[in-house]
Amino acid sequence: MLAMVSEWLWWERLWLPANVSWSDLQDHEGRVYAKPSHLYAVVPCALCLLLVRYLFERYLATPLANVWGIRDRVRLPAEPNHILENYFCSHSRKTSWQERRVQIWFRRRRNQERPGLRKRFCEARCVCVVHLSIYLLSIYLSIYLSKPWLYNLREVWAGFPKQSMLPSQYWYYLLEMGFYLSLLLRLTADVKRKDFKEQVIHHIATLTLLGFSWISNYIRIGTLVMAVHDSADILLEGAKIFNYGKWKGTANAIFVVFTILFMMTRLVILPFWLIHCTWVYPVELFAPFFGYYFFNIMLLVLQMLHLYWAALISRMLYKFIFNKVLCSSIHMCIKRRGICENDVMSLYQRALWRQSTGTGGSQDLIQVA
Numbered sequence: 001m002l003a004m005v006s007e008w009l010w011w012e013r014l015w016l017p018a019n020v021s022w023s024d025l026q027d028h029e030g031r032v033y034a035k036p037s038h039l040y041a042v043v044p045c046a047l048c049l050l051l052v053r054y055l056f057e058r059y060l061a062t063p064l065a066n067v068w069g070i071r072d073r074v075r076l077p078a079e080p081n082h083i084l085e086n087y088f089c090s091h092s093r094k095t096s097w098q099e100r101r102v103q104i105w106f107r108r109r110r111n112q113e114r115p116g117l118r119k120r121f122c123e124a125r126c127v128c129v130v131h132l133s134i135y136l137l138s139i140y141l142s143i144y145l146s147k148p149w150l151y152n153l154r155e156v157w158a159g160f161p162k163q164s165m166l167p168s169q170y171w172y173y174l175l176e177m178g179f180y181l182s183l184l185l186r187l188t189a190d191v192k193r194k195d196f197k198e199q200v201i202h203h204i205a206t207l208t209l210l211g212f213s214w215i216s217n218y219i220r221i222g223t224l225v226m227a228v229h230d231s232a233d234i235l236l237e238g239a240k241i242f243n244y245g246k247w248k249g250t251a252n253a254i255f256v257v258f259t260i261l262f263m264m265t266r267l268v269i270l271p272f273w274l275i276h277c278t279w280v281y282p283v284e285l286f287a288p289f290f291g292y293y294f295f296n297i298m299l300l301v302l303q304m305l306h307l308y309w310a311a312l313i314s315r316m317l318y319k320f321i322f323n324k325v326l327c328s329s330i331h332m333c334i335k336r337r338g339i340c341e342n343d344v345m346s347l348y349q350r351a352l353w354r355q356s357t358g359t360g361g362s363q364d365l366i367q368v369a
Contacts, residue, residue: 015215015216016161017286018286018287018289020162024162025161025217031164032165033164034170034219038170038174039177041174042178045178045181046177046178047182048178049179049182050182056126056129061122061126065122070244120244127183128234128238128240128241131230131233134176134179134230135230135231135234137171147220155220156220156224157285160286163217163219165219172223176210177211181207184204187200187203198308202305205298206229206302209222209295209302210222212295218291221274221277225270225274225299228270228274232261232266235255235261236258239251239255242254252320255316255320259313259317262309262310266310267307274299275296275303278296278299
């Protein structure tokens with residue numbers, strides 16, 4: 001039974017084009033090819049990155065948080081109540097408390113589950129350093145090696161699949177896959193965000209895509225896809241770091257640059273250059289096979305996630321610009337008409353709430369102006 005499953009799993013038509021077999025990818029004459037056994041090193045690499053991350057957060061990020069004066073907000077604990085505690089966990093019971101008291105209890109109980117600012121800062125700083133290190137390595141290898149497929153995408157498929165593996169490609173893949181596997185293993189312990197499910201799908205799709213591209217010798221296009229993804233992620237984590245450190249101006253500037261770079265790399269370069277490269281150019285050299293369709297489908301899954309995140313980022317950018325306009329209008333109202341600042345700030349907060357709920361927002365400011 002196992003032999004049958006193994007034979008089906010490694011059937012050549014799943015991974016390789018027609019008229020190509022595994023024997024054609026055996027090492028010979030100094031040429032080394034990618035092998036599935038190389039991926040065994042990904043698990044130890046991920047475990048090492050988890051250890052490095054723990055040491056980094058404990059001995060570097062935490063002291064830096066102290067230097068920057070980052071402190072967790074003091075939160076009032078919820079008073080003991082077994083009925084509400086069970087309801088909070090299972091949503092199956094009720095209580096005789098007044099509605100207002102129940103609301104306060106649930107708010108405090110919910111806040112107890114939220115991670116502190118220091119934890120967010122340490123997590124963002126560690127992820128940013130790892131992303132930056134891997135991306136700098138990719139830039140160094142790209143400039144140092146200066147391979148033709150970096151400038152001419154048709155060279156990606158020259159001689160495919162009989163393309164020998166470079167040591168730099170091995171280390172790039174190993175670090176990237178180890179990093180994403182470590183992120184997947186840490187998801188339950190890290191800060192749980194609104195896009196938790198999308199992150200799980202993204203990490204699994206990325207690992208599947210990288211693993212399949214390694215086995216099928218899609219290494220050249222795989223390194224390009226990784227480089228495109230890493231470039232914007234660094235700025236996102238950097239913006240988080242400065243935001244947690246109360247450097248609002250720097251964080252806002254980095255976020256604007258991140259938004260531009262994200263839209264360029266994920267919504268322009270990836271679909272119109274790289275996915276086009278994987279859809280169009282290969283069929284000019286060989287007949288489509290299962291690996292061809294599977295690789296492109298996984299790229300489309302990532303692209304759909306990018307569209308989802310692009311919508312979230314655009315919404316954040318809109319709120320950022322809207323807040324700037326409102327603040328400017330408030331100062332003008334105070335200066336020109338002598339309106340009480342407390343009244344204007346109250347109106348400003350109400351406008352933000354109406355804007356977030358989609359019921360307007362700027363109309364409240366117009367009433368004062």
